[in-house]
Amino acid sequence: MTSRRIIFIAGSAIYLTSAAPSPRVDDAALMADAPAKDFAEYGLFLDAAMSKPAPRVVKYGLNTPLFSDHADKARYIYVPDGTALSYDGEGLLAFPVGSAMVKHFGFTRADGSLDMIETRLLVKKADGWAAYPYVWDAGDTAAALKKVGAKVQVAGRDDAGAPIALDWRVPNVNQCKGCHAVDGELMPIGPKARNLNGMFEGETNLSRLASLGMLTGVPADVPAMPSWDDETASIEGRARAYLDVNCGHCHNPAGPASNSGMFLTWETPEGANLGINKGPVAAGRGSGGRRVGIAPGKPDHSILLFRMESTEPGVMMPELARTQRHDRGVELVRQWIAGIE
């Protein structure tokens, strides 16, 4: 049967699609108690390489992304028909039940395609978010559920173009929560309005989602967090954005590192809870013999920088999902601390 659908979007554009049958995301598979064993079962993409998103699956970018051992990522948001995201302040967007988020991890090949390592899926079910890791086979033909995580040898290039090889750790479902927890409940991290509020592939993420009818309630002026590598922005803004994205998901009053009393979110005012002149609590040898989290003007006396520079388990921060040192991130935070009076 051939179907012809006319979709009106924001009253301004008319798209005509012709398909047989029209592809759609398998909402039942997403909402099922047990996750699909093969990522393809969700129907979130039109192609086997999972690069052409299905309708209502929208690619987005972040002003400042999490550092993930120099891997490249592709991110997508899915919102079911008849529902929409809603703006809820500069933080996380509000997601309707049935939403999903997809993040591919890989290293970009010479032809621009992604040599896939893993794909992580976040699904908002009636009782909250669930997270599932999928690991790609060597030929990138399929991604299989791997609840227990995996260790994969990968090779790629760092952000200076130098070749790197590493043992990539796919998190297990508990480790997902090691970062994605707010008061013990699994939550998305990335799609905060301030971090989405930037240009991505020719348009801002927020206006793209809104024009597709997938996001409502966006006010005229949304705060924006700078891109960590935007040299026209202030060092402080860039460093605080970097810390928010790379540390703030744990280091916040409701996060997995709440007990540290060190909060590295964008909202944290400058003071003891940002780590300034604050002694460690449970750092152990992670303190590196340094006495405070952030010593104003003295990066090399700051525990924060010591732990960012380390790649040693038990010392390095973040604890999960990093085996490489991010030199440019370290340098940015170093400059910021050096300039604090």
Place this chain on the structure above:
Amino acid sequence: MTTYQIAAAALLLAATPLAAKTFHITPSDEAQETIQLALIEAEPGDVVHLSAGTYALDDGLSLDVDGVTVRGDGPDATILSFKGQTGAGEGLLVTSDRVLLTGFAIEDTRGDAIKAKGSDRLTFDNLRAEWTNGPDAKNGAYGFYPVESTNILIQNSEVIACSDAGIYVGQSDNIVVRNNRVHQNVAGIEIENSTHADVYGNFAFHNTGGILVFDLPDLPMVGGHSTRIYDNVIVNNDTPNFASPGNIVAGVPQGLGIMVMANRNVHIFNNFLDGNSSAHVMIVGYTQEFTDERYNPLARDVVVRDNVMARGGYDPKFDGGAALAAALGGAIPDVMWDGSAAFMRGDAKIEEAARMSFDAPAVSLNLAVAGADVADAQPSMASARASIAEPAPVMLPEDQPGMTAKPQLAMAD
């Protein structure tokens, strides 16, 4: 892919929601994945059984399912070795409720051995956490580390060679730590920013300091109070401090029995202390600057009574200790209190007369404000006999895991 087997009887009953399963696991090259998968797939009521043997693990394990028991065949038989650990901050992380951990050892983790966060009704029983190389600044910080948790029972276990505290309970409420052996750690047992703790029947020896009760500023939970330390044997805590500088325990002098810092309503009784060369009992304020409006840095409402305190204080390792001992006839008395009755919050001086009760020889340093230099002390023997009500015994819930397996020991008093 998976090598665990589900007990046959339980499998037949798998359709029944109440059928508890046992995941039997034996050592193998895939132990990391096998154990972790069991910890993920277990359901409330299930047991993850780790058979005797040594499990070589290279990444942290984690449990986020309520009502699970992780059971080994004994702390000298079932050994989880993290000598080759390359990821995660701890050996085992527990983030769920009503969990019993019993009968296994965790060795040589790169960070903490077992951490629990936000857990309720968690029992550590008959476990061992050890760094097999002995005291070393590169060892993990804590052996058993419940934080932001409630109803914590830690019993019949052993912790050896932590670079911070062997048993550390932080920002938690309703805590029983009993009948453990802690040795060669910087601190044997530490109760920090926590409320309602009973610490009894423990044997703390050859640590830098035996048992600490602290409170620190700038944490989500401040204002620790109501801890009872009784019936413990705290002897020969003579290991040089090997903590990383910057950590609060790096300031614990070698040879300390019990230390109370910035905490309230701490009762120390019926303990035996001997061979603690700096001091048997030290009661002090927090010494560093702070601005936290919620925080009181003074030690207050501390009772020391009916302890047996043998030789101690004969070689004090804290700043000014030697001169103080000399001035007091050669040794620090059984109890040393900083005697401060005021503190600074930012630039504001706040006066508060701390109440104390000591039945043993005690010296007060009479510091003008908490944190003042010991060199400026005006020491005098202290006769403190305030009437300070003892906290009620800590009552754990009836369904505390592991409570029915072992009869609760009679409390001596």
